[in-house]
Amino acid sequence: xxSEKKKILVLYNHLEETDEYLALRNVDPASLxxxxxxxxxxxxxxxxxAAIVEALAREGFEARAVNLKDxxxxxxxxxxxxxxxxxxxxxxxxxxxxxxxxxxxxxxDLFGIPYTGAPPLCLSLCRRKGLTKQLLVxxxxxxxxxYILKRPIIRPDHGLDYPLIIKPSRQxxxxxxxxxxxxxxxxxxxxxxxxxxxxxxxxxxxxEFIEGDELHVSVIGNDPPEVLPIIDFNFEELPEDxxxxxxxxxxxxxxSPAYHKVHSICPADLLPETEERxxxxxVRAYQATGCRDYARVDMRLAEDGTPYVLEVNxxxxxxEGVSFMESAEAAGFGFSETLGRIVGFALGRKGEx
Numbered sequence: 001x002x003s004e005k006k007k008i009l010v011l012y013n014h015l016e017e018t019d020e021y022l023a024l025r026n027v028d029p030a031s032l033x034x035x036x037x038x039x040x041x042x043x044x045x046x047x048x049x050a051a052i053v054e055a056l057a058r059e060g061f062e063a064r065a066v067n068l069k070d071x072x073x074x075x076x077x078x079x080x081x082x083x084x085x086x087x088x089x090x091x092x093x094x095x096x097x098x099x100x101x102x103x104x105x106x107x108x109d110l111f112g113i114p115y116t117g118a119p120p121l122c123l124s125l126c127r128r129k130g131l132t133k134q135l136l137v138x139x140x141x142x143x144x145x146x147y148i149l150k151r152p153i154i155r156p157d158h159g160l161d162y163p164l165i166i167k168p169s170r171q172x173x174x175x176x177x178x179x180x181x182x183x184x185x186x187x188x189x190x191x192x193x194x195x196x197x198x199x200x201x202x203x204x205x206x207x208e209f210i211e212g213d214e215l216h217v218s219v220i221g222n223d224p225p226e227v228l229p230i231i232d233f234n235f236e237e238l239p240e241d242x243x244x245x246x247x248x249x250x251x252x253x254x255x256s257p258a259y260h261k262v263h264s265i266c267p268a269d270l271l272p273e274t275e276e277r278x279x280x281x282x283v284r285a286y287q288a289t290g291c292r293d294y295a296r297v298d299m300r301l302a303e304d305g306t307p308y309v310l311e312v313n314x315x316x317x318x319x320e321g322v323s324f325m326e327s328a329e330a331a332g333f334g335f336s337e338t339l340g341r342i343v344g345f346a347l348g349r350k351g352e353x
Contacts, residue, residue, distance in 0.1 A: 008343055009084035010052055010065040012045075013091045013104075019044040024254060032255070040254035048319055052088065052339060059340035063088070070095055075104070079111040086346040087115040088339075089315065098127060098170065114346040118314035122290035126312050129169045129205050132289060136309055139288045141281060143309045144300070146207035152197040154206065156186050165209040165245070166192045168200040172313070174248045176200055179258070182209050182243040210300035210308050214245060215268060217282040217297045218316070218327040220338070222345060225286055227279040228327035232268035237261040264323075266330045271305070278307045285309045293345040296324050 021042045029036050043051070049065045056063035068075055068091065078084075087108055094100035102124035108115045118126075126132050130148040137143060145160055148169060163184045168176040176196060183189045189206070196204045216231040235244035238261050249256035270278065282297040289312045296316040299307045316324045320335045328338040 005060060005062040006085040006343075006347060008056055008061045008063040008086055008088055009078065010049060010056070010063055010088040011068065011078070011091055012049055012065065013068040013070060013094060014045050015070060015096070019046065021045075027255070034257045034260070036254065037260040038254065042254055043319065049090070051320060051335075052090075052318065055336035055339050056088070056343065058336045059343075061340070061343065068094075075107065079108065079113055083111065083113050085114075085350065086343055087113055088343060088346075089115040089117050090318075092172075092315075098172070099124070101127065114349045116293055116315075116342050116346045118292050118295070119290065122292065122314050126289055126291075126314050127170055127172070129167075129311055130203060132312060133207075135288055136285060139284065141284050141288065141309055142306055144208040144210055146205060149193065149197075149204045149206060150202045152193050152204075154189065154193060158206075160206065160208050163209040163211070163243075164189060164206055166196055166204060166206050168196065169203040169205040171200065174246055174251050177245070177247045178249065179242045179247060181247070182245065209243070209245075210302050211244075212303055213268075213301040215278060215299040215301055215307070216264075216323050216327070217278060217299060218294070218324045219282055219286045219291070219297065220294045220328070220341065222292060225283050225291075227282055228324075229267035229330035230270065230275065230278060231323060231327055232265045232270070234263045234265055235261075237263075264326060266326050270301075274301070274305045274307075277305065281307050281309060285312050289314070293342050294324065 021044045024040050024042060027040055029040060053063045053065050066078060089105060089108065091104045092098065092101055094104055102120035105115065105123055106120040133143045133146055147154065147158060147160065163182050165182050167181055176199065180192065183192050193204065214233050218228040219225045220228060233246065238244065238258060242258065247258065250258045250262050253259050278299065278301070285297050286295055291312065291314050296313040298310045298313065300310060301307050318325060325335060325338065
C-alpha cells in the first residue's frame with residue numbers, strides 16, 4: 001500500500017428511521033416463552049457499518065461510512081466531487097427497488113471509481129432466481145428442477161417430484177420462506193402458490209426440494225477464486241413439523257424459537273470427494289454468474305452426494321461471525337483482514353480502464 005492512506009467510502013442505503021433490532025435491547029429474555037440459546041441483542045445496521053469502518057481503519061485505510069438515504073444527488077456528489085480511491089459497495093436497493101442494485105454499481109463504473117464486489121450484470125442476474133437457474137443448467141451445473149410461475153396457475157401433472165418448495169423469484173435474504181414453504185401434495189401446492197402471489201410480485205419459483213444437508217459455500221477472490229471452509233447446518237433441534245431448511249425467521253428473527261434451534265458447523269464434515277465436488281461446483285457457479293471478489297453459493301446436498309446449487313449471492317452479508325465471515329474466520333482470516341482483502345481486489349482494478 002502507498003504511504004498515503006487509501007480513502008475508502010463505505011456506501012449503503014438505509015431508509016428506516018429506527019432499526020427493528022434496536023427495540024430488541026428492551027426485551028428481557030426471561031419474558032419469552034422459550035429459552036434463547038443465542039443473544040437477542042443483534043447488532044443494528046448502523047453498528048455493522050461502523051464495525052466495517054473500524055476494521056478497515058485497522059487495516060490502514062482511511063474509511064468513512066455514508067448512508068445515501070435514496071438521495072441520488074448525494075450519490076453523484078460523492079462520486080464526482082471528492083471521489084474516494086475505492087467504494088465498499090453495500091448498496092442493495094435504490095428508491096425501494098431491489099432491481100436498482102445493479103444500476104448503482106453501473107454508476108460507479110461510469111464515474112470510473114473501483115468498487116468492491118460484483119459488477120452490474122451479475123447483481124441484476126442473481127436477483128432473478130429463475131434466470132440464474134437457467135444459466136446454471138446451460139453450464140451443466142446441477143440445480144433443482146423448477147418452474148417459474150407468472151400467474152397462480154399450475155397443473156396437477158406439472159412434472160416435478162414432491163416435495164416442492166415455493167418462494168419468491170426476485171427476493172433475497174430468505175424473504176417469503178417459512179416452515180410452510182415445503183409442500184408434499186397438490187392441495188398444499190395450490191394453497192402455497194396462492195399465498196405467495198398474494199404476498200409477493202410475480203414471478204414465483206416452484207422447485208423440487210432436495211432432502212439433505214443445506215450448505216453455505218463462500219468464495220473469495222478472482223484469479224483464481226478460493227473456496228473458504230464450507231458451512232453445514234444442524235437442524236436436529238427443530239420440531240418434527242419444521243422442514244430442514246433456512247427460513248427467514250431462522251436467519252433474521254431472534255424472537256423466533258427456530259432462530260435458536262439451528263446451528264452452523266464449520267468446516268462441514270464431508271467426505272473428501274464430496275467436499276471437492278461441492279467446492280468445484282461452487283466455483284463454477286461463481287464464475288458462470290460473473291461474481292467478483294466475494295460471494296456465497298447456497299446448496300443442498302442430496303443423499304447420493306450430488307450438490308445442487310439453489311442460488312448465488314454476490315455481495316453477501318459481511319456481519320462478523322455470520323456465514324461468509326464465519327467461513328473466513330475458519331480459514332484463519334480475521335474480520336478486518338478479510339475486509340482488507342476485498343478492498344484490495346477493488347484497488348487492484350483502479351486504472352484498468
